[in-house]
Structures are given as C-alpha cells and as structure tokens.
Amino acid sequence: METSDFQVNTLIIGSGAAALNAAICLYEAGQKDILIATEQWGGGTSNNAGSDKQTYYKLSTDPGIPDSAKEMAADLSSGGAMHGDIALIEAQYSLQAFYHLVRLGVPFPHDQYGAYPGYKTDHDPKARATSAGPLTSHLMFECLARKVKEYQIPIHDGVVIIELLTRNTPEGKAIAGAVGIKEHDTDGLSSGEIRYHAQQVILATGGPAGIYRDSVYPESQTGSIGLALKIGAKAQNLSISQYGIASVKFRWNLSGSYQQVIPRYFSADPTTGQTNEFLQQAFPSPEALFSAIFLKGYQWPFDPKKVANHGSSLIDVLVHREIAEGRKVYLDYTRNLLGFNINDIGQTAREYLEKSGAIGETPIERLRLLNQPAIDLYRAHGIDLTREPLEIAVCAQHNNGGLTGDIWWESNIRGLYPIGEVNGSHGLTRPGGSALNAGQVGGIRASFHITHTPHPTPHTPHPTPHPSQPISDTIDLSSALTAIQDRMSNHAGPIRDRETIGQQVKEAWDLWRKLNKLPEPKSPISRIAYYRTLDLCLTHAVYLESIDEHLKQADDEEFIKTNILEVQLDDDLNLQKNWIPVRPIPSNELWFEAVWKEYLNNNKQKPSVDEPK
Ligand SMILES: Cc1cc2nc3c(=O)[nH]c(=O)nc-3n(C[C@H](O)[C@H](O)[C@H](O)COP(=O)(O)OP(=O)(O)OC[C@H]3O[C@@H](n4cnc5c(N)ncnc54)[C@H](O)[C@@H]3O)c2cc1C
Structure with missing residues (x-):
C-alpha cells in the first residue's frame, strides 16, 4: 500500500460547520499553510441534520430585549457543570460568529431596520434563538464551504484519520500530526496511508454518533473522539448527552408540530403482531396524556425533571421501555388515540390548535392544517404519513460533553484544538x-491562538505503538459494532441503571481487549473499518465508565451541578x-484605558502565557 507524507502548519480534521469556519478564520488571519482532511466532504451532522426550526443561539439583537454577555453566560451555564469563563466567551463571541455567517449569506430573517428577531428556545429566558429554517446548519455548511473553495484551501476528501501523532516536549505531550487512510484514488491523491506532519491540529470530528443504535445523527456521521482519548487528551462531561423521540427509517426529530397534533402512539410485538396503546396505562386521565404529548412539541429533549407528575418526558421513558422489552414503537397520524376528544386536550393545546386553524378530525388532518411541509418532508423520503405508521425510538442527538479545551479551545495536548461537538464545553x-454557536466560537478562538502563539517546529513524531497479536477469540467487526451500539442505546441512553452499568463497563473493556488483539488488515477499506470499530469501542468503554462514575454521585444534585467530571486515559489505557x-463566570470590571494599554503591550491581544489551562 502506498504511503505519502504532507507537511502543513495546521491540519484541520473534518468538514462540518466548525471545521470550515476555523479554516476560514485561519486563512483570514494570515495562516494559509492549512489543509482540511475529511472522510467525506458534505458528510457529518452540520450538512445533513435539521429539525422543525433548527436554532442558532446568540446574544439578543431584538431592540426590545436588553441583553448582556454576562446574562447570556449565566443562562448558558445555569444548568450546572459548565465553566463560567467558557460560557462568557461563547456569549461574548456569539454576535461576531453570527454576523460572520450573515455576511457569508446564511439567510437569518431580519426586518428593514436590521433587527434579527429572536424566539425562546429551551433553557432560554431571553428569546435569543434565531433560525434560517429547518436546515440552518446545512445552510451554514453551504455558505462556509463556498468561502473555503473561494480561498482555495486544500481539501483532502475521502481521508479517514485513524491516529493522532504526538511528540514529547519539556512541557508535556504536544501534537505532531495525524495518520489517515484514503480509500480510493481521487483528486490527484492515491489510495493508501497519508502521514500529515503538523504543528497544530484542529480536531472537528463532531459527535460520537457511531456508538448508538438509536440515533438521529445523520448516517454519514460516525465521530472519532477515540483518536484523541487514546493519546491522553482530557475529556469532560462525557456522561451528559441529549436524547429525544425521532423516526428511525428516515432520521428526523419529532418535535414541534409532529407532537402538537397529538398523534397516536402504539407499540407492536414483532412476533405476534399484537398492538398496544401503551401510554394510556401510565397516565391518570386521557386529558393528562393528550396534553403531555402536545407539550412534547415544545419540550423535545428528554429531561429527567419532566418525568414526575406525568410530565412530557415520561413519554420518552415509556417508549424506551417498550423498545427495551423487544417491541417496536410507532406514531400513527391516520387515527386518534382511543378515547380522544378534542375537548379533552387541555386549554393550552386547544387554544394553540384553534388559533392555528388546525382543529381537524384526525392527527393527519390537524398536521395538514398546521404544517403541510412536515408531511411533505417525509413523503420526500419515501414515507407517507397519510397511510403508514412511523417507527420511532428515543434517539441520541447531541453530546454536551467531549474533549476538554482551555479558554483558547486548546486541549492538554499542546497544539491540539478540539472544536465543534467533539469539544465538551456544555454542561448539564x-x-x-448553543451547539452551533459553540462550534463557530471554538474556531474563532483556536485560530486566534494559533496565529498568535509561536509553536516550535515539530520533530519526528512518535507513532503510537499498535500491538498486533494472534487472535485468541473469534470476533468479527460488524458483530462488535452491533454489540457496541446495542450496549449504548440499551444501557447508556436516556435511562441508566446504576446496578447494571458496572457489568456493561466490564463487557465494553473485554470487547476492546478482544478487538485490540486482531491483526491489522492490509487493504485501505478493511483498515478503515478496523480502526473505526476500534475507535468506537474505546469511545464506548470510556463513555460507560464516565456514566458509571456520574451515577455514583447522582444523588448529590448540588455536587453534580458544581463539579465537572474530567477523565483521561493514561499510557496503559487506565481511565x-x-x-x-x-x-465561575469571570467578574472583573472592564476599564477601557486599562484594557487598551494591556492590549497594546500584549501585541494586540496576544494571549498571555499564564492564562489558565
Ligand atoms: C437532528 C439534529 C438536530 C440538531 N439541531 C440543532 C439545533 O437546532 N441547534 C444547534 O445548535 N445544534 C443542533 N444540533 C447539533 C449540531 O447540529 C451539531 O452539534 C453540529 O452541527 C456539529 O458540527 P461539527 O462541525 O462539530 O461536526 P459535524 O458537522 O458532524 O462534522 C464532523 C466532520 O468530521 C468528519 N470526520 C469525523 N471523523 C473523521 C475522521 N476520523 N477523519 C476525517 N474526518 C472525520 C465528518 O465527516 C464531518 O465532516 C442538531 C443535531 C442533530 C443530529
């Protein structure tokens, strides 16, 4: 197999919204010796995910809603387990990042006076959310990609990075590059191994989609956080993720109108075919059930606080339980739930549907009146909601945790900058x-740090030794992947059991040890599958161990909110x-003359070396 070598100042891994913005920021700051290596141009979450009204979170630009970075930082971190300085930076840079996207052409709606109005999203008291429609992140990708092409930033497409290279320095480990595998000969690059020697690596590989069976991440997103965990990069809050009800054949969040029209939920036994409206038994009255379904439209993500007292998240628990017990669960828009009466849906739901002119006989009629494009969307993906039920699951959607970065998004491995969803800046x-905003802000910060910090020329990198031993157990990669995904969706999704999680941790590491003994295959395509599975296996073991530790502290709510669980693999892969x-959120008062003086002394805001890591 051919091996080629590339030397570059900064390697950017991935081509989602975070990666592309970082490339543009570096280029515009004068660092043009950069290269994007990505497994699939156009793949990943940003370009392929969407929702009812896909949201971008930023400081309020509504002239009627006063706001400040400090207030926004407080709201970003109000759930706990988020560092205040990171929250302040994400708030502070949110407008810079937002207007950058506006300038690139993302069609965020505004009025004739230049106001970009907002609406309230979850955990947001200030109506800071905005949207360019159901495909906001796709539009971001398109506009950012156009600029990357205009700047002729080199792109190595179809390259899967399988390993990060490090070198030892007196200050500790530093990044030295990465190894990728290219499956096919394209764009003047031969298939085979590519070694990138780089002073900095921006890791923008997105969320850990590939570890889940029940997932609303796009099929093209797998995630590669294991690459960084393996070289000892610190991670945090890995146990904190977002889940919600989504369709599984065509992956799409069933939020907003899909719930507000109160569809019929039912489960079916795949062997007997017997169906059951399983939600009915768990709610004290039809009215309580109908209004919980309606509320799910606004309260899409699973929230443990909304389970008690027949809250909307009880539905997620019950759907998850049906699936765990071997049944399939569906939403049916062609019929009402047993006992449905439009007068029994609660005042809020009734008023909403009335004002929207959406009082129809059946859920599909209500949906047609409320939001015809919601029906068209499924039809475009081969699913006819007017005739067939929609299979659903409680799906993984986002990882709030990820790799740990400092206030410049640099990890503990010097020169390695995790940005976007692979960076775990969010809290509980x-x-x-805020995910899309954090991804853009991360790119601005990392590129600023890279262009203002001298990084020494790399020496020859040390590849991580990869022991190849005879196989002691027979195991094939696809059954290993199924085991990983089943384990995560059954035991490490929205419902977790502290009694059984320890056994799952053990089985995860056992699987990792077995896989690690497999000999490395030779062809590019088999090597990609081999490293991918290994990466996901290591990832799921580390996630499960973090969840186990989190569950041990879960009863002490105050502790969980005021502390962050950091994890790091040592050289023997012990966690x-x-x-x-x-x-806390920094509270130093700003005095213009003082900041100005410091700015000039520091060569125009060059980050000071003793900034906290
Ligand atoms: C259904 C859904 C709805 C969402 N809605 C919202 C919302 O309304 N608001 C919000 O803020 N967030 C939302 N999110 C989250 C948000 O979309 C993501 O967090 C964000 O798009 C991630 O961007 P990213 O650039 O970090 O990663 P991605 O866009 O996922 O890009 C990752 C890139 O890395 C590449 N890659 C991965 N591994 C490798 C490797 N080993 N080698 C080379 N390349 C690699 C991939 O091919 C891809 O190009 C939603 C997510 C989903 C799934």
Missing part, C-alpha cells in the same frame, strides 16, 4: 442552538477520573 443543560469544581 444547554439552550437549544483516570477527576471531579473538578466549576470555574
């Missing part, structure tokens, strides 16, 4: 839309776990 909760206190 996050306002809807070190450390709870660290949440850093």
Whole structure:
C-alpha cells in the first residue's frame, strides 16, 4: 500500500460547520499553510441534520430585549457543570460568529431596520434563538464551504484519520500530526496511508454518533473522539448527552408540530403482531396524556425533571421501555388515540390548535392544517404519513460533553484544538442552538491562538505503538459494532441503571481487549473499518465508565451541578477520573484605558502565557 507524507502548519480534521469556519478564520488571519482532511466532504451532522426550526443561539439583537454577555453566560451555564469563563466567551463571541455567517449569506430573517428577531428556545429566558429554517446548519455548511473553495484551501476528501501523532516536549505531550487512510484514488491523491506532519491540529470530528443504535445523527456521521482519548487528551462531561423521540427509517426529530397534533402512539410485538396503546396505562386521565404529548412539541429533549407528575418526558421513558422489552414503537397520524376528544386536550393545546386553524378530525388532518411541509418532508423520503405508521425510538442527538479545551479551545495536548461537538464545553443543560454557536466560537478562538502563539517546529513524531497479536477469540467487526451500539442505546441512553452499568463497563473493556488483539488488515477499506470499530469501542468503554462514575454521585444534585467530571486515559489505557469544581463566570470590571494599554503591550491581544489551562 502506498504511503505519502504532507507537511502543513495546521491540519484541520473534518468538514462540518466548525471545521470550515476555523479554516476560514485561519486563512483570514494570515495562516494559509492549512489543509482540511475529511472522510467525506458534505458528510457529518452540520450538512445533513435539521429539525422543525433548527436554532442558532446568540446574544439578543431584538431592540426590545436588553441583553448582556454576562446574562447570556449565566443562562448558558445555569444548568450546572459548565465553566463560567467558557460560557462568557461563547456569549461574548456569539454576535461576531453570527454576523460572520450573515455576511457569508446564511439567510437569518431580519426586518428593514436590521433587527434579527429572536424566539425562546429551551433553557432560554431571553428569546435569543434565531433560525434560517429547518436546515440552518446545512445552510451554514453551504455558505462556509463556498468561502473555503473561494480561498482555495486544500481539501483532502475521502481521508479517514485513524491516529493522532504526538511528540514529547519539556512541557508535556504536544501534537505532531495525524495518520489517515484514503480509500480510493481521487483528486490527484492515491489510495493508501497519508502521514500529515503538523504543528497544530484542529480536531472537528463532531459527535460520537457511531456508538448508538438509536440515533438521529445523520448516517454519514460516525465521530472519532477515540483518536484523541487514546493519546491522553482530557475529556469532560462525557456522561451528559441529549436524547429525544425521532423516526428511525428516515432520521428526523419529532418535535414541534409532529407532537402538537397529538398523534397516536402504539407499540407492536414483532412476533405476534399484537398492538398496544401503551401510554394510556401510565397516565391518570386521557386529558393528562393528550396534553403531555402536545407539550412534547415544545419540550423535545428528554429531561429527567419532566418525568414526575406525568410530565412530557415520561413519554420518552415509556417508549424506551417498550423498545427495551423487544417491541417496536410507532406514531400513527391516520387515527386518534382511543378515547380522544378534542375537548379533552387541555386549554393550552386547544387554544394553540384553534388559533392555528388546525382543529381537524384526525392527527393527519390537524398536521395538514398546521404544517403541510412536515408531511411533505417525509413523503420526500419515501414515507407517507397519510397511510403508514412511523417507527420511532428515543434517539441520541447531541453530546454536551467531549474533549476538554482551555479558554483558547486548546486541549492538554499542546497544539491540539478540539472544536465543534467533539469539544465538551456544555454542561448539564444547554439552550437549544448553543451547539452551533459553540462550534463557530471554538474556531474563532483556536485560530486566534494559533496565529498568535509561536509553536516550535515539530520533530519526528512518535507513532503510537499498535500491538498486533494472534487472535485468541473469534470476533468479527460488524458483530462488535452491533454489540457496541446495542450496549449504548440499551444501557447508556436516556435511562441508566446504576446496578447494571458496572457489568456493561466490564463487557465494553473485554470487547476492546478482544478487538485490540486482531491483526491489522492490509487493504485501505478493511483498515478503515478496523480502526473505526476500534475507535468506537474505546469511545464506548470510556463513555460507560464516565456514566458509571456520574451515577455514583447522582444523588448529590448540588455536587453534580458544581463539579465537572474530567477523565483521561493514561499510557496503559487506565481511565483516570477527576471531579473538578466549576470555574465561575469571570467578574472583573472592564476599564477601557486599562484594557487598551494591556492590549497594546500584549501585541494586540496576544494571549498571555499564564492564562489558565
Ligand atoms: C437532528 C439534529 C438536530 C440538531 N439541531 C440543532 C439545533 O437546532 N441547534 C444547534 O445548535 N445544534 C443542533 N444540533 C447539533 C449540531 O447540529 C451539531 O452539534 C453540529 O452541527 C456539529 O458540527 P461539527 O462541525 O462539530 O461536526 P459535524 O458537522 O458532524 O462534522 C464532523 C466532520 O468530521 C468528519 N470526520 C469525523 N471523523 C473523521 C475522521 N476520523 N477523519 C476525517 N474526518 C472525520 C465528518 O465527516 C464531518 O465532516 C442538531 C443535531 C442533530 C443530529
């Protein structure tokens, strides 16, 4: 197999919204010795995910709603387990990032006076959310990609990075590059191994989609956080993810109108075919059930606080339980639930449907009146809601945790900058839309740091030794992947059991040890599958261990909110776990003359070396 070598100042891994913005920021700041290596141009979450009204979160630009970065930082971190300095930076840079997207052509709606109005999203008291429609992140990708092409930033497409390279320095480990595999000969690049020697690596590989069976991440997103975990990069809050009800054949969040029209939920036994309206038994009255379904439209993500007292998240628990017991669960828009009466749906739901002119006989009629495009969307993907039930599951959608970055998004591995969803900047909760903002802000910060910090020329990198031993157990990669995904969706999704999680941790590491003994295959395509599975296996073991540790502390709500669980693999792949206190929102008062003087002294805001890591 051919091996080629590339030397570049900054390697950017991935081509989602976070990666592309980082490339543009570096280029515009004068660092043009950059290269994007991505497994699939156009793949990943940003370009392929969407929802009812896909949201971008930023400081309020509504002239009627006063706001400040400090207030936004407080709201970003109000759920706990988020560092205050990171929240302040995400708030502070949110407008810069937003207007950058506006300038690139993302069609965020505004009025004739230049106001970009907002609406309230979850965990948001200030109506800071905005949207360019159901495909906001896709539009971001398109506009960012156009600029990357205009700047002729080199792109290595079809390259899967399988390993990060490091070198030892007196200050500790530093990044030295990465190894990728290219499956096919395209764009003047031969298939085979590519070694990238780089002073900095921006890792923008997105969320860990591939570890889940029940997932609303797009099929093209797998995630590669294991690459960084393996070289000892710190991670945090890995146990905190977002889940919600989504369709599984065509992956799409069933939020907003899909729930507000109160569809019929039922489960079916795949062997007997017997169906059951299983939600009915768990709610004290039809009215309580109908209004919980309606509320799910606004309260889409699973929230453990909304389970008690027949809250909307009880539905997620019950759907999850049906699936765990071997039944399939569906939404049916062609018929009402047993006992449905439009007068029994609760005042809020009734008023909403009335004002929207959507009082229809059946859920599909109500949906047609409320939001015809919601029906068209499924039809475009071969599913006719007017005739067939829609299979659903409680699906993984976003990882609030991820790799740990400092205030410049640099990890503990010097020169390695995790940005976008692979960076775990969020806490226990996050306002809807803050993921897209955090991804853009991360790119601005990382590129600023890279262009203002001298990084020494790399020496020859040390590849991570990969022991190849005879196979002691027979195991094939696809059954290993199924085991990983089943384990995560059954035991590490929205419902977790502290009694059984320890056994899952053990089985996860056993699987990792078995896989690690497999000999490395030779062809590019088999090597990609082999490293992918290994990466996902390591990832799921580390996630499960973090969840286990989190569950041990879960009863102490105050502790969970005021501390963050950091984890790090040592050289023997033992996981070190450390709870660290949440850093507060910085409260230093700004005095213009003082900041100006410091700015000039520091060569126009060059980051000072003793900034906290
Ligand atoms: C259904 C859905 C709805 C959402 N709605 C919202 C919303 O309304 N608001 C919001 O803020 N967020 C939302 N999110 C989350 C948000 O879309 C993502 O967090 C964000 O798009 C991630 O961007 P990213 O650039 O970090 O990663 P991605 O866009 O996922 O890009 C990752 C890139 O890395 C590449 N890659 C991965 N591994 C490798 C490797 N080993 N080698 C080379 N390349 C690799 C992939 O091919 C891809 O190009 C939603 C997510 C989903 C799934």
